[in-house]
Amino acid sequence: xxxxxxxxxxxxxxxxxxESALRxxxxxxxxxxxxxxxxxxxxxxxxxxxxFAEMGWLGINLPETLGGLGGSLxxxxxxxxxxxxxxxxxxxxxxxxxxxxxxxxTNGSGHTDTLKQVVSGNRMLTCGLSETENPGxxxxxxxxxxxxxxxxxxxxxxxxxxxxxxxIIISAIQKxxxxxxxxxxxxxxxxxxxxxxYDGSRTADIEFSNVEITxxxxxxxxxxxxxxxxxxIETAMMCMEASACMWAIQxxxxxxxxxxxxxxxxxxxLQALQHRIVDVYVKCQLAQSMAEDAILAAESICNNSDSDFxxxxxxxxxxxxxxxxxxxxxxxxxxxxxxxxxxxDMPIGxxxxxxTTFDRxxxxxxxxxRRFSG
Amino acid sequence: MTDFPDIKAFQSSVRQYIKQNLPDELxxxxxxxxxxxxxxxxxQWHRILQKKGWGCPSWPMEYGGPGWNDMQHFVFEREIALxxxxxxxxxxxxxxxxxIMKYGSEAQKQEILPRIQNADHFWCQGFSEPGAGxxxxxxxxxxxxxxxxxxxNGSKMWTSEGHIADRMFGLFRTDSSxxxxxxxxxxxxxxxxxxxxxxxxxxxxxxxxxxxQVFFRDVRIPVTNRVGEEHQGWxxxxxxxxxxxxxxxxxxxxxxxxxxxxxxxxxxxxxDFDFDAxxxxxxxxxxxxxxxxxxxxxxxxxxxxxxxxxxxxxxxIQNEILELFHDAxxxxxxxxxxxxxxxxxxxxxxxxxxxxAQAHFNFRKTEIYAGSSxxxxxxxxxxxxxx
Ligand SMILES: Cc1cc2nc3c(=O)[nH]c(=O)nc-3n(C[C@H](O)[C@H](O)[C@H](O)COP(=O)(O)OP(=O)(O)OC[C@H]3O[C@@H](n4cnc5c(N)ncnc54)[C@H](O)[C@@H]3O)c2cc1C
Numbered sequence: 235x236x237x238x239x240x241x242x243x244x245x246x247x248x249x250x251x252x253e254s255a256l257r258x259x260x261x262x263x264x265x266x267x268x269x270x271x272x273x274x275x276x277x278x279x280x281x282x283x284x285x286f287a288e289m290g291w292l293g294i295n296l297p298e299t300l301g302g303l304g305g306s307l308x309x310x311x312x313x314x315x316x317x318x319x320x321x322x323x324x325x326x327x328x329x330x331x332x333x334x335x336x337x338x339x340t341n342g343s344g345h346t347d348t349l350k351q352v353v354s355g356n357r358m359l360t361c362g363l364s365e366t367e368n369p370g371x372x373x374x375x376x377x378x379x380x381x382x383x384x385x386x387x388x389x390x391x392x393x394x395x396x397x398x399x400x401x402i403i404i405s406a407i408q409k410x411x412x413x414x415x416x417x418x419x420x421x422x423x424x425x426x427x428x429x430x431x432y433d434g435s436r437t438a439d440i441e442f443s444n445v446e447i448t449x450x451x452x453x454x455x456x457x458x459x460x461x462x463x464x465x466x467i468e469t470a471m472m473c474m475e476a477s478a479c480m481w482a483i484q485x486x487x488x489x490x491x492x493x494x495x496x497x498x499x500x501x502x503x504l505q506a507l508q509h510r511i512v513d514v515y516v517k518c519q520l521a522q523s524m525a526e527d528a529i530l531a532a533e534s535i536c537n538n539s540d541s542d543f544x545x546x547x548x549x550x551x552x553x554x555x556x557x558x559x560x561x562x563x564x565x566x567x568x569x570x571x572x573x574x575x576x577x578x579d580m581p582i583g584x585x586x587x588x589x590t591t592f593d594r595x596x597x598x599x600x601x602x603x604r605r606f607s608g
Numbered sequence: 609m610t611d612f613p614d615i616k617a618f619q620s621s622v623r624q625y626i627k628q629n630l631p632d633e634l635x636x637x638x639x640x641x642x643x644x645x646x647x648x649x650x651x652q653w654h655r656i657l658q659k660k661g662w663g664c665p666s667w668p669m670e671y672g673g674p675g676w677n678d679m680q681h682f683v684f685e686r687e688i689a690l691x692x693x694x695x696x697x698x699x700x701x702x703x704x705x706x707x708i709m710k711y712g713s714e715a716q717k718q719e720i721l722p723r724i725q726n727a728d729h730f731w732c733q734g735f736s737e738p739g740a741g742x743x744x745x746x747x748x749x750x751x752x753x754x755x756x757x758x759x760x761n762g763s764k765m766w767t768s769e770g771h772i773a774d775r776m777f778g779l780f781r782t783d784s785s786x787x788x789x790x791x792x793x794x795x796x797x798x799x800x801x802x803x804x805x806x807x808x809x810x811x812x813x814x815x816x817x818x819x820x821q822v823f824f825r826d827v828r829i830p831v832t833n834r835v836g837e838e839h840q841g842w843x844x845x846x847x848x849x850x851x852x853x854x855x856x857x858x859x860x861x862x863x864x865x866x867x868x869x870x871x872x873x874x875x876x877x878x879x880d881f882d883f884d885a886x887x888x889x890x891x892x893x894x895x896x897x898x899x900x901x902x903x904x905x906x907x908x909x910x911x912x913x914x915x916x917x918x919x920x921x922x923x924x925i926q927n928e929i930l931e932l933f934h935d936a937x938x939x940x941x942x943x944x945x946x947x948x949x950x951x952x953x954x955x956x957x958x959x960x961x962x963x964x965a966q967a968h969f970n971f972r973k974t975e976i977y978a979g980s981s982x983x984x985x986x987x988x989x990x991x992x993x994x995x
Binding site: 367391392427428429430431432433437439495496497498506507561565568569572573575576577578579580582583584586587590591594595598600603604 | 736739741742743746765766809810811812813814819880882883927931934935938939940941942943944946947949950953965968969972973975976977980981982985
C-alpha cells in the first residue's frame with residue numbers, strides 16, 4: 235500500500251524526495267544485501283555511505299553554505315521513512331542528530347571542516363546524549379579543569395554506531411552546567427565497548443578516562459531543555475521510520491495470506507484471519523497519523539527557539555503509541571505467517587526486531603506515557 | 609493438594625534430587641532458555657533421572673516407568689521447571705513411546721522402548737511439510753510399497769532436533785485416491801539411511817540449530833517399521849498429538865520466569881508503576897491458567913478437547929511474560945547474543961541481557977507449533993462448543 239500523507243501535505247518536490255529515496259534504497263538494499271551487511275563486521279559499508287552523501291542526504295538539513303541542501307526536517311524524515319520501509323540499518327539518523335548538535339552553536343562555525351567532511355561522507359559522526367534509559371537524564375560524565383587542562387571522565391551507554399565513528403558529540407557536566415563536546419573517538423583514554431544489536435545496527439559503550447579536551451572541542455553550554463529538543467527531534471524521525479516498518483509488515487503479510495493455501499483455500503479467505511489483518515491495517519493507519527503529527531511537532535521545535543511543551547507531548551504520544559502498536563503488528567505478522575514467519579530468510583521477523591528496538595530506544599512507551607500525562 | 613496426603617514428601621524428594629544432581633553447565637543453558645542443548649548433555653541428564661526411574665515420567669510400570677498418578681506426574685513436571693532442569697525428551701519419551709505402547713507390535717515395543725528409556729536413541733517428529741502445516745492431513749511425502757520395503761520421496765519441514773536425532777517417526781502418503789485423512793501411514797526411519805538429508809533452517813532470533821528441513825530421496829525402509837495398519841496412520845497421529853495438549857501450556861516454566869523477573873525488577877525497575885501493573889496482570893493471568901489446568905487435570909470430569917484452551921492461553925501468557933522480562937532488562941536486552949564480543953562487553957550486573965531477547969523472539973513459535981492458537985480455537989469451536 236502506498237503511504238498516504240494525511241496530516242503532512244507534501245510538495246511535489248517532497249514527493250520526489252520520497253520516491254527517489256525508495257527507488258534507490260530498494261535497488262541498493264535488497265533483503266539479501268541487508269542480511270549480509272547485518273552479519274558483517276561493521277554492519278554497514280562505505281560505498282553505500284558515499285552514495286548517501288552523493289544524494290545529498292547527509293547534509294539535507296544543513297544550509298547550502300555548509301555544503302548542505304537546506305532542506306527541512308520533513309524532507310529528512312521522508313528519506314528516513316523509506317529506510318524504515320526497506321529496513322536499512324545505517325548511522326544515518328545519529329549523523330543527522332550529530333550535525334544538528336554541532337550547528338546548534340553558531341552554525342558550527344568553529345568546525346566547518348568537520349561538518350563538510352561529515353556531509354561528504356568522509357568522516358563519521360555520532361551523538362551520545364543519554365547515559366541511562368531515561369532520555370535526557372542529567373549527564374554523569376564530568377568535564378573538569380585541572381591545571382588549565384580540560385579532562386573528561388565518565389561513560390556513555392549504547393551510543394549508536396560509536397564503534398564506526400571518528401567523532402562523538404556528547405554531553406558532559408561541569409559545575410552543574412551541561413556542555414556539549416565533540417570528542418575524537420580515537421583519543422587516548424577513550425575506550426569503546428562495541429555491541430552488535432538484534433536489529434542489525436551497531437552501538438558501543440564509550441568510557442572516558444582522563445581524556446584530554448582542547449578548548450576548541452567544547453562546543454558550549456547547553457540547557458537540559460535543548461538537549462531534550464535534540465532527542466525529541468530524533469524521536470520524531472524514528473516514529474516516521476517505525477510506522478513505515480509497520481506498513482511493510484502489513485503489505486508482506488497480506489500478500490502472504492493471499493498466496494498461502496491450507497485446507498484448499500488461501501488464508502485470506504478465512505474470516506477469522508481477515509479480521510486479524512484488518513486490525514493490523516488499522517494500527518498502521520493510526521500509527522501513520524501519529525508519526526506525521528510528531529514530525530510536524532518536531533519541525534516546529536526546529537523552527538522556534540522557545541520551547542512549547544505541547545510539541546514535546548505530541549512527540550511523546552506518538553512514540554508511546556507507535557511503540558506498542560509496532561510490537562503488536564510485528565507479532566501478528568509473524569503469527570499470520572505461521573512457521574515461515576520464524577525463519578531468518580523472511581523479512582518479517584527482522585521488522586519485528588526493529589520495532590521492538592524502536593519501542594525501547596529514546597524512552598520506552600511507559601516513559602513517554604508518563605511524560606505525556608505529566 | 610489435600611487429596612494427595614503424601615505429595616509434599618514426594619515433592620521435596622524430587623526437588624532435593626534435582627538440586628543435588630543437575631549439572632551446572634546444563635542448569636546454565638536452561639536458565640538462558642537455550643534451544644540447542646547438546647545431545648550429550650541431554651543424555652547425561654536423562655540418565656541421571658533414570659537412576660531414580662524418573663527418566664520417563666509418564667510411563668506405566670509395566671514398561672519400566674514410575675507408574676505415577678496424575679498428581680505425581682504434575683508435581684514432578686513443576687519441580688523440573690522450577691529447578692531449571694531441561695524439558696524431558698519430548699519426541700521419544702513423551703510422544704512416540706505412549707503411541708508404541710498403544711499401537712505398536714510386540715517386536716516394536718522390544719526394539720524401541722528400551723532405547724528411548726536409556727536415551728540411546730533420540731527421536732524427531734516428521735509430520736509437517738512445506739504445504740501441510742495446520743492442514744496436516746494434506747501431506748504429500750510419499751512412501752511406496754516395493755516388496756517388503758517402503759520407498760520414501762519428498763520432504764518434511766520444521767523438524768525440531770532433526771539434526772541430532774537418530775530416528776524419525778512420521779506420517780507418509782501411501783494412498784491419495786480417497787479422503788485426505790485416508791492413505792496416511794505412520795512409519796519410523798533411521799536418520800542415517802541413504803537418501804536422507806538434513807538442512808538446518810535458521811530462525812530470525814538466531815537461537816542456533818533448532819529446526820530443519822529433511823529431504824528424502826528413494827529412502828528405503830523395511831515394512832516392519834510401520835506402526836499400525838497401512839493407510840490408517842491418521843488416527844494414530846491424532847492420538848499422538850492429543851498427548852501434547854497438557855505439557856505445551858508450560859505453566860510451570862512461566863512461573864519460573866516470573867520469579868526471575870521479580871528478582872531482576874528488584875534491581876532494575878524500582879518505581880516503575882506501569883511495569884509493576886503489567887507484571888501483576890501477567891501474574892494473575894498465569895494463575896488463572898494454572899488453576900484451570902489443575903481443574904482440568906483433577907476435576908470431576910477429565911477434560912477432553914477443552915484442554916486446547918490450556919495450550920492457547922498458556923503460550924499466550926508465556927510470551928507476554930517473556931516480553932515483560934525483555935522490558936525489565938532494559939536497553940541492553942537489545943544486544944545480539946550471537947555475537948560473543950557483545951556478550952562479553954555487557955555490564956556485569958545484567959547477565960539476563962545475554963539471552964532474554966533471543967528467548968523473547970524465539971518463543972513466538974509456541975503459538976505456532978503443536979497446533980497454532982488459531983487451530984486450538986477451531987478445535988474449541990467445533991469439538992467443545994459444537995459449532
Ligand atoms: C520452531 C518450530 C518447531 C517445529 N517443530 C516441528 C516438529 O518437530 N515436527 C513437525 O512435524 N512440525 C514442527 N513444526 C511445525 C508446526 O507444527 C507448524 O508450523 C504448524 O502446524 C503451522 O503450520 P504452518 O507453519 O504451515 O502455518 P500455516 O498452516 O500455513 O498457518 C499460517 C497461519 O494461518 C493460520 N491458519 C491456518 N489455517 C487456519 C484456519 N483454518 N483457521 C484459522 N487460522 C488458520 C495459522 O494459525 C497461522 O497463523 C514446528 C514449527 C516451528 C515454528
